[in-house]
Amino acid sequence: MDIDIDYVAKLARIDLDAKQKKKLARQLGDILAYIEKLKELDVASVEPMSHVLPLKNVFREDKVKPSLPVSKVLVNAPSAKGDSFSVPRIIE
Numbered sequence: 001m002d003i004d005i006d007y008v009a010k011l012a013r014i015d016l017d018a019k020q021k022k023k024l025a026r027q028l029g030d031i032l033a034y035i036e037k038l039k040e041l042d043v044a045s046v047e048p049m050s051h052v053l054p055l056k057n058v059f060r061e062d063k064v065k066p067s068l069p070v071s072k073v074l075v076n077a078p079s080a081k082g083d084s085f086s087v088p089r090i091i092e
Helices: 005-012 018-039 070-073
Strands: none
Touching: 005 018
């Protein structure tokens, strides 16, 4: 399997010396050989999945709770109009 290490290094935007290039070539060769080995597996009966482990929602259940009264919400507002925040108009 011929791997162009200079091309891969350029894509990754890294500078490699000769020793690093030799090591990277060996590692990439091992990875590609393993991929070829995986291609030999018969996966026709394996159902596609999005995750290898079952997922569950880790969030708490939504429950309706009483909220703050409007008067407390607006107490620190720089400007209020009725039961709403008042902000400067930015669109004409």
